[in-house]
Amino acid sequence: PIVVDVRTPEDYAKWLTEKKEAAxxxxxxxxxxxTMVELMERGKKTYEKVCAACHQVNGEGMPPIFPALKGSKMAVEKDQIKAHIDIVVNGKKGTAMQAFAAQLSEVDIAAVITYERNAWGNNTGDLITPKQILEYKQTGKY
Structure with missing residues (x-):
């Protein structure tokens, strides 16, 4: 659906200023x-809002359509960090996993990946930073 929000020039200027300040x-x-604590707290909120519907609050997913993150190779193995970032940022064609690059900020993406790599007993100690997500989006490198 398309929604048109008509504003007076003054209201539009105020709205635009608010959007620029938020950005x-x-x-x-x-x-x-x-810190790890900050990212885990934010990541948990983001996960519960965005990811839990498919991957479940407990990270166990609904295989085979929605894979588990709890104990999964992607969420626990060090050599899978780039793949983990890539799938959250770009999604996976031919599956229900959508791209979140345009929907979530670099902070929320970093937080949710940090959370997924450290929740439910995964305990990797991996801390993914928003700077790393921004660099990945710009260069494709982690």
Whole structure:
């Protein structure tokens, strides 16, 4: 569906200013040095809001359509970090896994991946930063 939001020039200017300020705050958060605790807290909220419907709150998924993240190769093995980032950012063609690059901020993507790699007993100790997600989006490199 298409929604048209008609505003007066004054209301539009106010809305645009608010959007620019919010974007500036998000860019500032991307450059912040995050702790594991902060990323886990934000990641849990993002996961429960965006990912849990398919992968379940407990990370066990609904195989074979929605794979488990709990104990999965992608979420626990060090050599799978780039693949983990790639699938969250770009999705996976031919499956229900959508791309979240345009839907979630770099902060939320980093937080949710950090959460998935450390929740439900995964305990990898991996901390993915928003800076790494931004670099991945720009260069494809981790």
């Amino acid at each position: 500036a705050k998000e860019r500032e958060l991307t450059s912040k040095d995050w």
